[in-house]
Structures are given as structure tokens and as C-alpha cells.
Amino acid sequence: MRILITNDDGINSIGLHELIKEIEKENEVIVVAPSEQRSACGHSVTLHRPIVIKEVKIDGIKSKAFSVDGTPADCVKIAIDKISSYKFDKIISGINLGYNLGTDVIYSGTVSAAIEGAIYKIPSIAVSLGYDENIELNFSEDKYRLAAEYTNKILKQSSNDRLNDVVLNINVPPIEKNEIKGIKVCELGNRIYQNCYIESPTKEGEIGYKLQGTPKDIDDENTDVYNIKRGYVTITPLHYDLTNFKIIKEVSKWFI
Amino acid sequence: MRILITNDDGINSIGLHELIKEIEKENEVIVVAPSEQRSACGHSVTLHRPIVIKEVKIDGIKSKAFSVDGTPADCVKIAIDKISSYKFDKIISGINLGYNLGTDVIYSGTVSAAIEGAIYKIPSIAVSLGYDENIELNFSEDKYRLAAEYTNKILKQSSNDRLNDVVLNINVPPIEKNEIKGIKVCELGNRIYQNCYIESPTKEGEIGYKLQGTPKDIDDENTDVYNIKRGYVTITPLHYDLTNFKIIKEVSKWFI
Numbered sequence: 001m002r003i004l005i006t007n008d009d010g011i012n013s014i015g016l017h018e019l020i021k022e023i024e025k026e027n028e029v030i031v032v033a034p035s036e037q038r039s040a041c042g043h044s045v046t047l048h049r050p051i052v053i054k055e056v057k058i059d060g061i062k063s064k065a066f067s068v069d070g071t072p073a074d075c076v077k078i079a080i081d082k083i084s085s086y087k088f089d090k091i092i093s094g095i096n097l098g099y100n101l102g103t104d105v106i107y108s109g110t111v112s113a114a115i116e117g118a119i120y121k122i123p124s125i126a127v128s129l130g131y132d133e134n135i136e137l138n139f140s141e142d143k144y145r146l147a148a149e150y151t152n153k154i155l156k157q158s159s160n161d162r163l164n165d166v167v168l169n170i171n172v173p174p175i176e177k178n179e180i181k182g183i184k185v186c187e188l189g190n191r192i193y194q195n196c197y198i199e200s201p202t203k204e205g206e207i208g209y210k211l212q213g214t215p216k217d218i219d220d221e222n223t224d225v226y227n228i229k230r231g232y233v234t235i236t237p238l239h240y241d242l243t244n245f246k247i248i249k250e251v252s253k254w255f256i
Numbered sequence: 257m258r259i260l261i262t263n264d265d266g267i268n269s270i271g272l273h274e275l276i277k278e279i280e281k282e283n284e285v286i287v288v289a290p291s292e293q294r295s296a297c298g299h300s301v302t303l304h305r306p307i308v309i310k311e312v313k314i315d316g317i318k319s320k321a322f323s324v325d326g327t328p329a330d331c332v333k334i335a336i337d338k339i340s341s342y343k344f345d346k347i348i349s350g351i352n353l354g355y356n357l358g359t360d361v362i363y364s365g366t367v368s369a370a371i372e373g374a375i376y377k378i379p380s381i382a383v384s385l386g387y388d389e390n391i392e393l394n395f396s397e398d399k400y401r402l403a404a405e406y407t408n409k410i411l412k413q414s415s416n417d418r419l420n421d422v423v424l425n426i427n428v429p430p431i432e433k434n435e436i437k438g439i440k441v442c443e444l445g446n447r448i449y450q451n452c453y454i455e456s457p458t459k460e461g462e463i464g465y466k467l468q469g470t471p472k473d474i475d476d477e478n479t480d481v482y483n484i485k486r487g488y489v490t491i492t493p494l495h496y497d498l499t500n501f502k503i504i505k506e507v508s509k510w511f512i
Contacts, residue, residue, distance in 0.1 A: 042329070043298030043362050050456040050464025073298070073363075074467075082453040082465060103375060106299050106496055107329075115498075119359060157510045166503060185508040187499045197338040200306040208306025209338060211330075237507045239500035240362055242371075243443045244493040247422060251493045252441040254413045 001089040001159075002028045004117070006075045008038045008096060008109030011067045015095030015129065015144050017058060022148035023092065023155070024063045030088075031058070031065035032079040034109075038071055039098075043112040045077070046070045053078060072113035080120055090155065091117035094127035095147050099171050101128075101224045102191035102217070105238065111169055115240050118165040123158070127151045127170040130228065146180075147172040150233050154183070167238040171228050184232040189223030191215045257345040257415070258284045260373070262331045264294045264352060264365030267323045271351030271385065271400050273314060278404035279348065279411070280319045286344075287314070287321035288335040290365075294327055295354075299368040301333070302326045309334060328369035336376055346411065347373035350383035351403045355427050357480045358447035358473070361494065370423040371496050379419060383407045383426040386484065402436075403428040406489050410439070423494040427484050440488040445479030447471045 003023055007016045011033040023029055035054070051070045058065050066083060068075050076091060093113035100108040110126050117124030129147045150172055158168060169188075173180070194216060197209035217225040224234040259279055263272045267289040279285055291310075307326040314321050322339060324331050332347060349369035356364040366382050373380030385403045406428055414424060425444075429436065450472060453465035473481040480490040 037304075040301045040303045041298070042300040042368065044300045045296045045298070045363055045467070047296045047467055048293075050458050050466045051453075052458060052462050052464045077451060077467065078453060078465065081451045103496070105498055106371065106375075107301055112298065115362065119362075154511075158507070163503060163506075166500060166507075168507070183511045185504060185511055187501075187504065188497060195333060195337045197307075197334060202306050202308060206308050208308045209334065210306045211301070211303055211333065235507065235511070237500040237503050238498040239502070240359070240498070241444060242361055242494040242496070244422060244495035245443070246495070247419060247493050248441060248443065250419075251414070251422075251424070251491065255410075255439045255441055255491070 004079050004088040004091045005029055005031045006033050006072055006091070006093050006113045008034065008041065008072045008113065010034050010036045010038065011056060011065065014141060015097055017061060018141060018144035018148045019092065019095050019151065020061050020063055022152050024061065029063040030079065030084060031063055032068060032075045032083060034072060034075060035067040035069045038109045040107050041071045041109040042107050043073055043115065044071045045073050051078065072109040073116040076113050076116040088122050091122050091124040092127065092151065093124065095144055096128035097131060099128050099130045099228065100126060100169060101171055101228060102189040104191055105169060105188060114167040115238065118167050118240060121164045123164055123166055125151065125155065125168045125170060127172070129172045130174045143174050146177055154235060169236045169238050171224060171234045173228050173231060175231060179231055180233060181231040183235060184227040185235045186227050187223050188236050189220060189225030190218040191225060192218065260332070260335050260344040260347045261285055261287045262289050262328055262347070262349050262369045264290065264297065264328045264369065266290050266292045266294065267312060267321065270397060271353055273317060274397060274400035274404045275348065275351050275407065276317050276319055278408050280317065285319040286335065286340060287319055288324060288331045288339060290328060290331060291323040291325045294365045296363050297327045297365040298363050299329055299371065300327045301329050307334065309339070328365040329372040332369050332372040344378050347378050347380040348383065348407065349380065351400055352384035353387060354384060355386045355484065356382065356384040356425060357427055357484060358445040360447055361425060361444060367425055371494065374421040374423050374496060377420045379422055381407065381411065381424045381426060383428070385428045386430045399430050402433055410491065425492045425494050427480060427490045429484055429487060431487060435487055436489060437487040439491060440483040441491045442483050443479050444492050445476060445481030446474040447481060448474065
């Protein structure tokens with residue numbers, strides 16, 4: 001297969017490199033990733049300034065790679081409309097450091113890149129690896145490698161052409177291989193944040209406020225937030241139709 | 257009612273001011289809007305730097321107003337978690353200059369602010385006014401005033417507490433009052449973009465590429481893209497659950 005790989009942590013992130021190493025073994029890979037960290041950028045696209053594209057060489061990787069000073073969604077658009085002259089069979093976005101579970105997917109650059117792929121009718125995968133704040137941030141490459149292996153496995157099992165506008169959102173718990181209980185296909189759960197803004201000076205010495213949120217999960221079975229805690233790799237199929245069909249009839253009655 | 261008003265075109269935009277003028281007549285309004293233009297920022301939130309909040313005075317407006325150097329979703333979070341000590345009954349985001357129809361809602365800062373409101377279980381409204389590129393960009397305040405009046409009407413008719421996590425996405429065509437055929441509650445349509453990247457130098461003199469997209473609408477009846485062209489004010493109820501329930505069973509079978 002011909003596969004586009006992108007992410008939101010940027011072209012230099014270990015998660016991206018481990019993913020490429022695994023996927024380029026058996027596929028033709030093109031890498032188009034943001035030049036810097038772009039977490040929580042949602043489905044942002046760059047309209048008001050030109051975007052710079054640079055071909056780069058990543059150590060230990062044979063695939064062609066491009067760095068783009070834009071968002072993950074920009075990377076997908078540019079890869080399809082500018083860099084590549086023929087179609088990708090799949091798009092994979094990741095491996096993100098930190099889960100993208102439940103309501104959080106809406107803020108996620110990693111997931112938005114995959115959704116952008118689906119808008120182009122290319123089946124796409126987003127993959128994120130959880131981290132425990134007690135462990136060192138830049139933890140061992142083993143965990144990324146395990147997440148990459150799961151991604152490759154899911155990629156092979158999901159090669160179903162009829163579902164061309166589907167995003168599979170994968171989350172992998174940061175545990176040992178033999179502790180993983182298996183794969184669960186499930187719904188997005190509910191993560192509600194207890195947010196607060198902490199006073200914090202800006203670079204210019206002004207008073208600013210920085211967001212600190214603590215997630216509170218609602219533990220419904222069949223959800224990703226439930227199953228990830230129980231040692232499963234979770235897969236949630238996503239779509240991008242935001243129409244609320246459940247209430248469209250009721251809302252219609254208000255305006256008759 | 258106690259209403260939070262925000263937007264993505266920034267605190268100085270005419271659309272915002274006309275909306276406030278209309279809504280503050282009969283409601284308590286607090287304005288928290290981005291300090292500058294934030295179009296196409298999607299559901300981006302600012303995590304990596306402090307955000308500066310400034311109280312501002314807007315000419316001709318009596319409501320309290322705050323400018324925030326963040327995204328529309330940041331504005332909603334800050335309004336709820338930092339600025340206001342008690343709850344908003346409704347959130348209104350707009351009036352955006354330019355439609356937010358069909359697949360485009362996913363990129364929209366205007367719509368994302370309203371979705372952020374729904375995540376906090378506050379019923380929210382996003383409102384956008386179309387513009388014809390042949391007409392001057394900063395067209396007459398009449399058109400905004402008409403869009404504001406429609407928003408107020410819809411606000412009153414939708415005061416239904418049971419639907420607390422719903423977003424109503426309103427689009428108003430830029431035509432005369434007597435040409436508007438009425439209100440249609442409908443689904444999001446399909447806008448597919450023919451994108452291309454045009455070579456364009458950056459400020460630093462590097463070669464960059466700027467996105468130019470031409471929308472191609474698929475004209476299904478019952479959709480916003482269909483009805484807006486026929487002179488209706490369209491309302492699409494939105495949700496934020498991206499789980500693709502239609503295919504979850506099929507995807508489950510792949511991993512048994």
C-alpha cells in the first residue's frame with residue numbers, strides 16, 4: 001500500500017519515527033508532518049499565510065519526508081494536493097504521546113489529520129499512546145514500538161475498501177506487551193474536565209492565565225475510556241458528520 | 257437570560273457588535289471574544305502559553321466585554337471557568353462573515369465555540385452570514401442586523417432546557433429581508449473542495465504555498481447547502497459525538 005504518515009507532535013517526535021519504521025517495512029510511505037509541536041490544534045487550517053514545505057532526512061528512515069510549517073490538517077491537504085501526484089491508500093496519524101479518548105478527540109490534531117483524510121475519502125487511522133505522568137515523559141522506545149506493531153496489525157485487518165471515509169481512532173495503554181489483554185472496538189466515552197486557569201506571567205511580563213484541566217471519566221462499559229484502563233488497545237470508528245439526527249425532528253417543530 | 261457572546265472574527269468585528277446590540281436589548285450579555293481574527297482555527301485550544309484577558313469598551317454597547325488572545329474555544333472556557341462566577345443560559349457565537357455550511361463546520365472557529373458550550377452542557381448557537389465575493393467585503397450593517405434579528409427569533413423559539421448539549425448552526429443568506437423565504441431545519445450538506453496550493457512568498461522571502469479552494473456542493477434536498485441557495489435561513493442541529501455508530505458492528509467483526 002501507499003501510505004501517508006503524519007502527526008501533531010511534529011517531524012522530530014519519536015512516536016512518528018517508530019511508526020514510520022514499522023510501516024515502511026511492508027509499504028511505500030511518504031511522511032508529511034508539522035515542523036513543530038501542534039498539540040490541541042483541533043481541525044485548524046492555515047488560510048491567511050503561505051506555508052513552507054521542506055524536504056528533510058530523518059535518521060534511520062528510508063521514506064521521503066517533508067516538514068510543513070502548518071497544522072496536521074494542512075499536512076494532509078498539502079500531501080494530497082501539492083506533494084503527491086497519485087492517491088494514498090491509507091493515512092496514519094501518530095503516534096501521539098498522550099491518549100486521544102472520548103470527548104478529547106475534538107481538540108486533537110492527531111485525530112483531525114485522520115478526519116481530513118476521510119474527507120478526501122481515504123481511510124485513515126489515528127494512533128495515540130498513553131503516558132503515566134509518574135514515568136519519564138520521553139519513555140522507552142519499546143512502548144512506541146509496541147503501539148506501532150498494533151497499528152500495523154490493525155492496518156492489515158482493516159484493509160476494507162468499502163469503508164473509505166472512516167477513521168479508526170486507536171489508543172494504546174503504556175504497559176508491557178504481555179499485560180495487554182487484546183483489542184476492543186468501542187464507542188467514545190465521556191471525559192469531563194475540571195478546568196481551572198492558573199495565573200502565570202507571559203514572556204512579555206503581562207499577567208496571563210494557563211489552562212490546567214483534570215479529566216473525570218464517566219465509566220460506561222463499551223467506551224474507550226473504560227476499556228483502556230482495563231488493559232485493552234481500543235479502536236473507535238469515527239465519522240465527521242456533526243448533524244444531530246436524533247433531535248432534528250424535534251427542532252423542526254419549534255419553527256413551524 | 258444570561259448570555260455569553262463570542263466569535264472567531266475577533267472583538268472588533270461588525271458582525272459581533274450587531275449581534276450584541278440585538279441580544280443585549282432583552283438579555284444580560286457578557287462578551288468574551290478573541291483579540292484578533294481567528295477564522296478556520298477549528299477546535300483549537302491554547303495549552304502551551306498563558307492567555308491574556310483584557311476588559312474592553314466597545315462603542316455603542318453597554319454589555320461587559322473582554323478580549324482574549326486565544327481561540328474561540330479558549331474564550332468559552334475562560335468565560336465559564338475564569339471570568340464568570342455563575343452559569344450562562346445560552347452561548348451565541350457570531351455573526352461570522354462567510355457561511356459555515358456542510359463539511360466546513362469542522363474547520364470553523366465560530367461553530368467550535370458553540371460546540372465548546374455544548375460540552376459544558378450549555379445550549380449554544382453559531383450564526384454565520386454569507387457573502388457574495390462580488391459585493392464589498394464590509395457590506396452594509398443592514399445584513400448583519402437582519403442576521404441578528406433572526407438569531408434573536410431563533411433564540412426565543414429554542415429556549416428548551418431539555419436540549420442542553422445541542423448546538424444550532426444558523427446560516428443567513430446575504431439577501432434583502434423580503435427575499436428571505438423562511439427558516440428551514442436541515443442536515444449538513446456536502447461541500448467538497450477543489451483545492452490547490454498557489455506559490456506565494458512568505459514575509460521572510462521564502463517560497464511558500466497558499467491554499468485556494470473552490471467549493472463544489474452536492475445538492476441533496478434537506479441539506480443546508482441546498483436550502484441556503486434557495487433563500488432560506490438554515491438551522492442545523494449539531495452534536496459532538498464523533499463515534500461512527502453505523503459501522504461499529506462491522507468494524508468489531510474485523511478483530512474477532
